[in-house]
Amino acid sequence: MTGKRQQAREKNRLTLIEAVLDSVAEKGISETSVSEIIQRAGLSRGMIHLHFGGKDNLLNEAVKHSSEEYYQGLYALLNAAGDTGQERIEMIVRGDLSEEVLNRRNVSIWYAFRGEARNRAAIAAYSDTRDAKLRNMVHDAFSRIAQEAGAAEAADIARDATHGTLAMLEGMWTDYLLHPDIFDREESVRVVFRFLSALFPKHFGVNGAIANGRSKRVDG
Structure with missing residues (x-):
């Protein structure tokens, strides 16, 4: 050819x-x-x-393409972030809630495919809330933060921080789906980091970069 x-x-x-x-x-x-x-x-x-x-294979490729676009954007953000676990978490959270990622088109596509995931394994592979790629990325960053904080139960805290953060981000996507006109991105970001400040006060609390305004913004 x-x-x-x-x-x-x-x-x-x-x-x-x-x-x-x-x-x-x-x-x-x-x-x-x-x-x-x-x-x-x-x-x-x-x-x-x-x-x-056929149409079914086209749908499968479409959901795969959508997932790949999400990760391409996420990797680009992480490449621009610093090397610390804190900086990577900040970039993931802000990126996931940015207008570029969280918008009417993307959220409609995501939830439409999620509705088909139960009956179609090919679609479920790219629309799973327990997606290993994202989960491992977030967990790795929290593991580094927990170790830096000298947490006695670093492994357990990193696990819980990962689960809680991903659950909150998905909740924010659902809130946007239902209330796109009144969704407040900065408030959503603040809520996530307030939760994280309870686990890691030295990183996300009053002495952390969030409170001091040193975080990188990605939503313009």
Whole structure:
């Protein structure tokens, strides 16, 4: 396959995936028909079978693509963050609640796919609240913080901090889904760090970077 043909193939593939995601965001999965997809993509019906073998595989690739985009953005933020566990947690929290990540399109896509996760393993693999990739990333940072704090039960505290932080972030996403017009991003960030200040007062409390305003902002 020539370079131009390969580029055209990848372009058509991505166009179909984006058409699916746009439709899911606006209409939900049940209304995302083949006709809806090809109308949005401006491509023929046969293109779906050529590139994906059918609508189900296209949906699977769409949720995978959405997940990969999330992590690409997260990795970019972490590359810009400092090396300490505290700086990495700050960037993850602020990034996850930023307008770039938490917006009407993304939250609609996320919860639409979550609704299908129980019956479709391929979708569940990319829409799990216990996603190992994110959980390990957060847990690693909290483990470093707990050790720096000299916590007697560092392993247990890191585990609980990970579980609690991810649960709060998901709760904020749900709150945004239900009340997008009155959702307060800064208040949400503050709530998460107030919880963390109880566990790690030296890192997130009155003497930490949060209170002193040295945190990096990523939401403009």
